[in-house]
Amino acid sequence: MMASGNPKAMLQSRLDRYFYYQYVIAKHKNPDVQINPEFEELINYYQRYFPAGTDSVKLIFVKKETIDFAIKVDTLYTIKHGVD
C-alpha cells in the first residue's frame, strides 16, 4: 500500500496498521488468549485483502528493532485461521 505512493492508499495503510496494533496490544495484555475480539475484528477487516475462495490464512506478527545500527526481526506470533 505504501509502495504505491498513492496518498489514498497510504492513508488506508494506516488503518491496516491500526487493526494490527489493536490486536498486538490486546494480546500483550492477555498472552494466553490467542483469539480475542480484536483478532476477530482484524480478520474481519483484512478479509478485503484475501483472494477469492481463500479457505484459511496465516498471519505472522513480527517485531523489528534497530539497536546499534543493527536490525533484528523477531516473529511474535504466527496464527493460522480458517476463513468462512
Place this chain on the structure above:
Amino acid sequence: MGLIDKIDVGVKRMLLEDSRKELFFKALYLFVLIKLWVSWSTLELIIEFVPAREYSRVGLVLHAPLQLITFSVGVFVLVFSLILLTSLVVRLNYISAFLIFWFSVCLSKFLFPVLNGADLVLNLFLLIGLVTPTFPVLKWRGIAEYQKVISAFGVLFVKVEIALIYFLSGYDKLITAPWRNGNAIFSIANLDYFSNPNFSIQLSGFSALVVAWLVILFEISFAFFIWFKKFRNYWLIAGVVFHLTIIVFMGLLDFGLVMIISYLIFLPAKKLASVQSS
C-alpha cells in the same frame, strides 16, 4: 535601551507586521479540502469497522457534524466541501473559520485510527484561526480596534506555535541518546511503515550521525533565527527542503505539507510599518 524595551519593540514590530494570514489560512482550507477527498474511502471503511460513538449528550452536541457521517459519508463530504469551497472564495471571516474548525475537529475524532501529528497541528492552527479574521467588522463601542489587535496576536501565536514545534522537537532529540549517536536516523531509514521504496537509502553509521545532528541543529536554530528578517528566508528554504525530504523518503505527505503551508504566515505582505510612527 534595556532588554525589556528591546523585547517590547520586537513584539510590537511582530504585531504590526502585516503577514499573509489570508493566504496562509486559505492554503490550510485547501489542504483540508484535498485531505477530505483523499480520506473519503477511508471514512467509508472506518464507519464500517470502527464507527465513532458518543457517550454523552454534550458529546453529541459538540460533534454534531458527525451525525452527517452516520447518515451518509457522502453527505458529510459534500457539506464540508461546500463550506471549504465557499471559504476559499470569500474573505476570511469568523463564521467560516468556526465552521471549518468544528468540522475539522469532528473529522479528526472520526479519523482517530489514522490520525498523526499533522492533524493535531492543523487543528491547532484552525483553532487560532478563530480569532484571526477581522470580518465582519463589529461596530460596537470601538470593538473593531480590538478585533485588529486580537487578530495580530492570533497571527503571532501561529508563529510562536511553529517555532515551539521545532524547538521542542529539536530539544527532545537533543536529550535522546539514539538521536545524538545517529541510531535514530538509522531506525527511521529502516521503518517499514514510514518508507518510500522508490526512494529508500541505506545510511552508514557516520552519515546517519551527520543527518541526525543536521536535524537537531536545524530544528533548534529554526525557533530562534525565524524571528530575524535577515535569516528568515534561509531557514524557511531549509525547512521546505527538510519537509520535502521527509515526504519523499518517509512518505509522510500530510505532515510535510502542513508544515510547508505554515511557512506562509512568515511571509510579509508588505513592508513593515514603522514602530515609531505607530
